[in-house]
Amino acid sequence: MQPEEFIDQINRKQMPAFRELFGSFYRYLVLYAMRYVRQQEVSEDIVQEVFIAIWESDKKYNSYHGFRAFLYDSVKNRCLNYLKHQEVERRHAEILLQEQDEEDEDHRLMREEMYRALHRAVDELPERCRQVFKLHLQGKKNEEIAQMLELSVETVKTQKKKAMYFLRERLGRLYYLLMILNIIDL
Incomplete structure (x- = not known):
């Protein structure tokens, strides 16, 4: 399929163009995503999400080269968003663990104080x-x-x-x- 015909079919949501899109770009985009996220499964998911977004989008593409650049930029942006989300989750988990440790320490101190009071009274x-x-x-x-x-x-x-x-x-x-x-x- 010629580049102009390919872009025209992508814009009109024609299935043959999406099959070619998958066949021509999927493997390369997954490898590109792997450079960022370093996880095969996550990379595959990101590329599939980009393909779905293109299918669902009303955006019209003007040229093959612009579309190709858009694909790689979309994968890169989704990878960066994924990494940011992972960092936020990691920080949140650290905060929860720290709060849990502080809470455990507070409970331990309260329990010790209760035991001391009990033993003083028992004495x-x-x-x-x-x-x-x-x-x-x-x-x-x-x-x-x-x-x-x-x-x-x-x-x-x-x-x-x-x-x-x-x-x-x-x-x-x-x-x-x-x-x-x-x-x-x-």
Whole structure:
């Protein structure tokens, strides 16, 4: 097909011209895109998007050389847009990770402060009550605590209730937060 006929058919959206466009330019445009994005699949997608844009466009082309330059410029611009988009996504991901790290650090500091407050309050408990409650915090069951401290199970339950009442009074709202976080329970 002669260059003038080719441009005329492209302008009139004739399928034979688009088949020739694909056959003549696709491989070269993909290689050209690869110089920018360095990914075969992305390069192929970009070239296909350019072809689709030409098909859907009402733009009229005046010359074969102008059309050819337009193809390469379109591929280059789409590659640059792709790279800009990738950079924006990378920066966004970095910001999210940084925010997550800061949030994790804030949570860690809050949790440490809650534990310190809890342990200070536990240290104020009477001796027997403190022993029972510390074993409870270690995950021991009432029967285990009773056996370890040579107490009845009922005494262990009573001491735990006294400890919980004391902690509720001493810690105020923090007590309920500790319960919600499942740090302390009955």
